[in-house]
Amino acid sequence: MLKQREPIVAIATPLGESAIGVLRLSGLGVWEKIRELFLIRGGPRPRYAHFVKLKDQEGGILDEGIMVYYRSPRSYTGEDMVELFLHGNPIILKKALELFLSRGIRLAEPGEFTKRAFLNGKMDLLQAEAVADLIGARSERALKSAQRRLQGELSSLINTMRDRLLEILAHVEADIEFSEEDIPTLDRGQLVNLLQNLDKDIEKLLSTVRTGEFLARGINLALVGKPNVGKSSLFNALLGKERAIVTHLPGTTRDFLQENLNIEGVPINLIDTAGIRHTEDPVEKIGVERSLQKLNTSDMVLLVLDGSKDLEDEDLSIHERVRELEHLVVINKADLGVRESVAKSFPQAIRVSALKGEGIEELKRILLERLGIHLSDSLQVYLSVRHEALLKKSQKVLKSLLNRLETEEIFPEILMLDLREVLIYLEEIIGVVSTEDILGSIFSKFCIGK
Numbered sequence: 001m002l003k004q005r006e007p008i009v010a011i012a013t014p015l016g017e018s019a020i021g022v023l024r025l026s027g028l029g030v031w032e033k034i035r036e037l038f039l040i041r042g043g044p045r046p047r048y049a050h051f052v053k054l055k056d057q058e059g060g061i062l063d064e065g066i067m068v069y070y071r072s073p074r075s076y077t078g079e080d081m082v083e084l085f086l087h088g089n090p091i092i093l094k095k096a097l098e099l100f101l102s103r104g105i106r107l108a109e110p111g112e113f114t115k116r117a118f119l120n121g122k123m124d125l126l127q128a129e130a131v132a133d134l135i136g137a138r139s140e141r142a143l144k145s146a147q148r149r150l151q152g153e154l155s156s157l158i159n160t161m162r163d164r165l166l167e168i169l170a171h172v173e174a175d176i177e178f179s180e181e182d183i184p185t186l187d188r189g190q191l192v193n194l195l196q197n198l199d200k201d202i203e204k205l206l207s208t209v210r211t212g213e214f215l216a217r218g219i220n221l222a223l224v225g226k227p228n229v230g231k232s233s234l235f236n237a238l239l240g241k242e243r244a245i246v247t248h249l250p251g252t253t254r255d256f257l258q259e260n261l262n263i264e265g266v267p268i269n270l271i272d273t274a275g276i277r278h279t280e281d282p283v284e285k286i287g288v289e290r291s292l293q294k295l296n297t298s299d300m301v302l303l304v305l306d307g308s309k310d311l312e313d314e315d316l317s318i319h320e321r322v323r324e325l326e327h328l329v330v331i332n333k334a335d336l337g338v339r340e341s342v343a344k345s346f347p348q349a350i351r352v353s354a355l356k357g358e359g360i361e362e363l364k365r366i367l368l369e370r371l372g373i374h375l376s377d378s379l380q381v382y383l384s385v386r387h388e389a390l391l392k393k394s395q396k397v398l399k400s401l402l403n404r405l406e407t408e409e410i411f412p413e414i415l416m417l418d419l420r421e422v423l424i425y426l427e428e429i430i431g432v433v434s435t436e437d438i439l440g441s442i443f444s445k446f447c448i449g450k
Helices: 030-037 092-101 113-118 124-135 140-150 153-177 188-206 211-217 232-238 282-296 313-322 339-344 358-368 385-407 412-430 434-441
Strands: 007-010 018-026 051-057 061-070 082-087 218-223 257-263 264-274 300-306 327-334
Touching: 007 092, 007 113, 018 030, 018 092, 018 113, 030 051, 030 082, 030 092, 030 434, 051 082, 082 092, 113 124, 113 434, 124 140, 124 153, 124 327, 124 412, 140 153, 140 211, 153 188, 153 282, 188 385, 211 264, 218 232, 232 257, 232 264, 232 300, 232 327, 257 358, 282 434, 300 313, 300 358, 327 358, 385 412
Parallel strands: 218 264, 218 300, 300 327
Antiparallel strands: 007 018, 018 082, 051 061, 061 082, 257 264
């Protein structure tokens, strides 16, 4: 049975002038509260576009537009809903909002429409989270991932694991309840095999967390190296446009530059840093210090070397700084030939010519692979940090259980308790088990009106 809550209202389109502005209303008796404000023939026909005129406080016409009424449960929230499409003048939308608020309708909280959809069973918690990710997607790859989660692909994976776990639990509980009866039970080998397969599936999902995080916030990629190795040229080559100033003079870049880059649907924040070297120039010194700071906040560092010249102490010093970080060594100016000292010291380095654009696509491919992003990955449904935490908890219990099954006898009652703990973590991911604090944290990140 769907539950209808107090009526809420919100402007669902961004602030500013536009051709159309949308207001959404949802809740118990919402149409009855606002019907007197509309000039409309007869009662509203559900799921039908009505041309309406909206009256203002004095009875005049505030605006005209299209109104769609949805009757519970056939709506986004599962409640009675009204969506009103007016002209997108902020003054009109504000006055319309004030009209509805004056009728005893409450202003919606961030994400409250989607929260009600979840609470009314219109979608599970994974799908509800995907709504926010869909709106905030920064790349086509992130958009597709959110769409697949909204369609229930990740939910299906979690539910399949949950169903398998419930089946194991059924055997264990039957063994407890009907121990004297001649009913089929799982032997130790079968149980271990089933739990190991479940553990592998969890591990496969956990491998997507890093990619999911990158898609959500983007990848911070810093180009570092001593002056005049071609960092700015590589910066421009990766962007495909002339953004950084390039000259033959060392130290041209005095501060870091940042630009957004999209590689195969993956958002990247590309950072061109000042050349790192010892200098007495106060301005360049500040630039070098900022470059070093960027190293520690980057997901990946590209150490750029000039392959046409022998290695110098500055090159080795910078490499020493980045060797403990996630990094790739890039030998630039490879079209001029690569010195033996450079080739021997960095045999796995990627060779490019930023000036001629050679090796740039290969660099992009290797960069994504090193970050764990595989373009041929068929899963493409990525986990968030919340999902990761719960799956890690479930995996920890599973691994502990598997270790004990190999070394000791476990009473069915203890086994059942451990399996139920794993089940709780899986159900918390999809929202079968949830608390108001968890829901509040999730939906507070939504925009108002969604």
